[in-house]
Amino acid sequence: xxxxxxxxxxxxxxxxxxxxxxxxxxxxxxxxxxxxxxxxxxxxxxxxxxxxxxxxxxxxxxxxxxxxxxxxxxxxxxxxxxxxxxxxxxxxxxxxxxxxxxxxxxxxxxxxxxxxxxxxxxxxxxxxxxxxxxxxxxxxxxxxxxxxxxxxxxxxxxxxxxxxxxxxxxxxxxxxxxxxxxxxxxxxxxxxxxxxxxxxxxxxxxxxxxxxxxxxxxxxxxxxxxxxxxxxxxxxxxxxx
Amino acid sequence: xxxxxxxxxxxxxxxxxxxxxxxxxxxxxxxxxxxxxxxxxxxxxxxxxxxxxxxxxxxxxxxxxxxxxxxxxxxxxxxxxxxxxxxxxxxxxxxxxxxxxxxxxxxxxxxxxxxxxxxxxxxxxxxxxxxxxxxxxxxxxxxxxxxxxxxxxxxxxxxxxxxxxxxxxxxxxxxxxxxxxxxxxxxxxxxxxxxxxxxxxxxxxxxxxxxxxxxxxxxxxx
Numbered sequence: 001x002x003x004x005x006x007x008x009x010x011x012x013x014x015x016x017x018x019x020x021x022x023x024x025x026x027x028x029x030x031x032x033x034x035x036x037x038x039x040x041x042x043x044x045x046x047x048x049x050x051x052x053x054x055x056x057x058x059x060x061x062x063x064x065x066x067x068x069x070x071x072x073x074x075x076x077x078x079x080x081x082x083x084x085x086x087x088x089x090x091x092x093x094x095x096x097x098x099x100x101x102x103x104x105x106x107x108x109x110x111x112x113x114x115x116x117x118x119x120x121x122x123x124x125x126x127x128x129x130x131x132x133x134x135x136x137x138x139x140x141x142x143x144x145x146x147x148x149x150x151x152x153x154x155x156x157x158x159x160x161x162x163x164x165x166x167x168x169x170x171x172x173x174x175x176x177x178x179x180x181x182x183x184x185x186x187x188x189x190x191x192x193x194x195x196x197x198x199x200x201x202x203x204x205x206x207x208x209x210x211x212x213x214x215x216x217x218x219x220x221x222x223x224x225x226x227x228x229x230x231x232x233x234x235x236x237x238x239x240x241x
Numbered sequence: 242x243x244x245x246x247x248x249x250x251x252x253x254x255x256x257x258x259x260x261x262x263x264x265x266x267x268x269x270x271x272x273x274x275x276x277x278x279x280x281x282x283x284x285x286x287x288x289x290x291x292x293x294x295x296x297x298x299x300x301x302x303x304x305x306x307x308x309x310x311x312x313x314x315x316x317x318x319x320x321x322x323x324x325x326x327x328x329x330x331x332x333x334x335x336x337x338x339x340x341x342x343x344x345x346x347x348x349x350x351x352x353x354x355x356x357x358x359x360x361x362x363x364x365x366x367x368x369x370x371x372x373x374x375x376x377x378x379x380x381x382x383x384x385x386x387x388x389x390x391x392x393x394x395x396x397x398x399x400x401x402x403x404x405x406x407x408x409x410x411x412x413x414x415x416x417x418x419x420x421x422x423x424x425x426x427x428x429x430x431x432x433x434x435x436x437x438x439x440x441x442x443x444x445x446x447x448x449x450x451x452x453x454x455x456x457x458x459x460x461x462x463x
Contacts, residue, residue: 074265074267077309093284111273173253
């Protein structure tokens with residue numbers, strides 16, 4: 001609006017320039033016009049600055065909760081103790097070990113179907129071409145990401161769909177001395193089996209996962225066995241065609 | 242019971258209580274916690290019961306977390322004052338378990354037994370969205386149970402509950418005996434009975450008289 005006012009003022013001053021004694025008045029008008037223009041520019045700048053400030057403030061406000069989330073880590077003790085509390089609660093409520101194991105497996109399954117999303121989002125791995133690659137991925141990337149350990153993989157069968165992950169350090173049993181005598185067949189870490197099974201199912205790989213050896217039961221190492229159930233149509237053949 | 246001790250030495254007992262070696266991903270804990278809550282939810286009939294169950298689980302965790310933590314953070318000393326243990330809770334305990342200190346520690350204006358630990362966003366609630374019909378549910382009841390176990394095991398029996406106030410507030414209500422004991426300890430100090438207390442000093446009671454930093458203003462009870 002002031003620009004229009006300035007323009008009309010300029011027209012008016014142009015019309016008045018013929019008169020010599022209006023020269024002083026004309027100069028004053030021009031000076032006033034210049035000052036007004038400068039003020040207008042300054043106001044516009046301040047307005048811009050205000051907008052920029054508000055925008056940056058709101059974006060930083062909306063970003064800061066995200067920024068705090070970026071460490072994405074919690075203490076290992078809290079996780080391990082929470083898992084222990086869960087198993088203890090289940091043992092209190094179910095009498096039979098098989099029931100507890102089944103319950104842990106079910107819970108692990110529902111964790112696994114969600115964990116796979118987080119895993120794929122954070123690791124950005126490419127599609128695995130074979131079962132052995134899948135087993136390697138689970139051992140070297142997934143376990144490392146979520147439990148901080150790297151089990152070793154070994155292939156158990158000639159057909160190439162049975163693998164075992166050998167865990168020499170299992171963080172879930174950090175605080176477990178040994179199983180009580182009346183719970184001799186409890187699979188303490190059965191949640192892990194469910195997690196692996198659920199995660200594999202979400203990427204269309206049916207598998208059976210179970211504990212083959214367990215240190216808590218007296219074996220030398222903890223061994224998780226993954227058996228991939230072959231799908232009716234073999235995708236690998238189709239790709240080779 | 243005897244068979245347990247003769248079956249062979251467990252490697253867990255031989256390990257040194259060093260600093261915790263690694264941190265785990267928050268996603269794993271969040272999913273485990275969600276399963277925990279779902280499991281409890283299937284077995285209860287009301288919000289209060291659900292919070293009680295979560296508190297019970299937190300209790301289990303807190304009891305076991307305290308010993309190792311005290312051995313690491315306060316070796317050779319024991320907290321004997323209410324203020325000392327609360328500052329320990331707000332600082333080292335919260336940092337060791339949740340990765341950051343609690344935001345504020347306040348005392349109620351009218352009640353000397355009640356304290357508040359305030360957190361804008363507790364770690365256990367990171368991925369929890371509460372539906373409207375359960376709007377009084379605060380999964381930080383887990384943290385409340387944890388805190389209750391810690392305070393009880395440290396010799397300061399209290400009741401802790403979780404509320405929606407300034408984010409999440411854990412309201413700690415100490416027993417009468419605790420406050421009375423605290424007062425008598427203070428009087429013993431102020432009264433200058435250091436001569437009598439000298440005999441007790443050999444028990445390595447911690448005497449930090451500096452009240453340190455409070456957080457924020459006191460507020461009225463919720």
